[in-house]
Amino acid sequence: MSAVATFRALGDPVRLEMVLRLSRGSSFTLSRISEGLGITRQGARKHLEVLRRAQVVTLAPSGRDVLVQLDPASLVLVKDFVSTMDKQWDTRMERLKQFVEED
Amino acid sequence: MSAVATFRALGDPVRLEMVLRLSRGSSFTLSRISEGLGITRQGARKHLEVLRRAQVVTLAPSGRDVLVQLDPASLVLVKDFVSTMDKQWDTRMERLKQFVEED
DNA sequence: ATATCATGCAACTATAGAGTTGCATATGTT
DNA sequence: AACATATGCAACTCTATAGTTGCATGATAT
Numbered sequence: 001m002s003a004v005a006t007f008r009a010l011g012d013p014v015r016l017e018m019v020l021r022l023s024r025g026s027s028f029t030l031s032r033i034s035e036g037l038g039i040t041r042q043g044a045r046k047h048l049e050v051l052r053r054a055q056v057v058t059l060a061p062s063g064r065d066v067l068v069q070l071d072p073a074s075l076v077l078v079k080d081f082v083s084t085m086d087k088q089w090d091t092r093m094e095r096l097k098q099f100v101e102e103d
Numbered sequence: 104m105s106a107v108a109t110f111r112a113l114g115d116p117v118r119l120e121m122v123l124r125l126s127r128g129s130s131f132t133l134s135r136i137s138e139g140l141g142i143t144r145q146g147a148r149k150h151l152e153v154l155r156r157a158q159v160v161t162l163a164p165s166g167r168d169v170l171v172q173l174d175p176a177s178l179v180l181v182k183d184f185v186s187t188m189d190k191q192w193d194t195r196m197e198r199l200k201q202f203v204e205e206d
Numbered sequence: 207a208t209a210t211c212a213t214g215c216a217a218c219t220a221t222a223g224a225g226t227t228g229c230a231t232a233t234g235t236t
Numbered sequence: 237a238a239c240a241t242a243t244g245c246a247a248c249t250c251t252a253t254a255g256t257t258g259c260a261t262g263a264t265a266t
Contacts, residue, residue, distance in 0.1 A: 029212080030212075041213085042214090061213090064211070065211090066213070
């Protein structure tokens with residue numbers, strides 16, 4: 001999966017809320033994580049499918065319900081992106097700092 | 104600005120490409136950064152407006168052209184998000200590890 | 207066995223946004 | 237002054253997707 005897909009998946013208030021809930025409580029059933037989002041269960045289900053395709057989340061059927069869990073794969077992608085940006089950004093900030101301090 | 108807005112802004116192939124270009128070369132004019140994206144200048148301009156609203160980028164008019172630069176504000180947001188997630192994720196992985204190692 | 211709960215799937219609507227074309231305007235350049 | 241370059245703005249099309257309703261199905265509890 002690409003970093004774009006991950007960012008896109010996280011770039012929605014409902015989906016980010018889901019991810020934040022998962023990052024706190026460990027595991028949710030599909031219906032429990034769909035509560036209190038201001039949308040229907042079917043709507044929430046669509047969001048979960050987006051998160052699953054982007055490997056932000058895994059869906060594991062268990063009896064009559066489906067367990068939703070965070071998938072570490074996506075986190076790694078975002079971390080890599082940030083650290084790359086950060087490195088390049090830092091060297092440029094360093095250059096700017098030196099430039100400013102020259103006079 | 105919210106983390107959602109930042110993620111949303113980065114969740115588009117054209118916009119992410121622009122950000123990557125900026126992270127390498129230091130500063131671009133509006134027309135230069137609009138080249139080779141497969142879309143028109145006006146299309147690219149709309150993307151830049153999205154990035155600006157999300158504080159990923161700053162636009163500074165200079166004579167007849169506009170300078171596009173990275174805005175560190177957004178990077179901080181993403182970093183914070185990742186580190187928070189990371190911390191919570193790690194503690195949960197730790198708990199899982201201990202659970203597995205118990206028998 | 208029957209009622210209840212969790213989920214899946216399909217069809218539909220409505221809106222956001224990605225991309226375009228066309229034209230106007232301002233700044234450089236020769 | 238004349239020309240080229242960089243940009244802004246408006247109107248338009250088209251597609252993706254967020255959200256809905258309605259119904260079917262499979263698992264659990266009484």
